[in-house]
Amino acid sequence: MTEHSFIRSVHKKLHPDVYRWKIHDTYTGGVPDSYYMGPAGALFVEYKFIKTLPKRESTVLRTCLSPLQIAWLNRAKESTPDVALVIGNAQRGVIICDDFGVPITKAYFNEHSLPVKDIAGWISRTALGGDNEQSTPKGSRE
Secondary structure, eight states: OOHHHHHHHHHHTSOTTSEEEEOOOSSSTTOOSEEEEETTEEEEEEEEEOSSOOSSTTOBOOOOOOHHHHHHHHHHHTSSSEEEEEEEETTEEEEEOSOTTSOOBHHHHHHHOEEHHHHHHHHHHHHHOOTTTTOOOTTOBO
């Protein structure tokens, strides 16, 4: 699995009424990977995919999040729409809604990761509203 296929797996599980845009901007650095929109709100998400988790629980995951991406996410956090960072591996991921540059360990990932369907559910609720409209899912950091 690659980052592209991980994003595609999230998109397949989104509610059909969620507008999704897989952003590919070669001219502007730091722009997140995807944009989602619905009647209740909008959300930018930067995805990072970890192909193989490290062996030690204390090892920090290498997300290769660039300083420009961190700056973009932090600047966007101060306004609307919402922003998030999703760090994925196989069929699970962690949603980060704040402190985008803070290191994530394997132990944190294992304890707080969610199945892809729950990540897609959170994105759908953020865009469409409903129960826990913009609530951060259990296990994510906000």
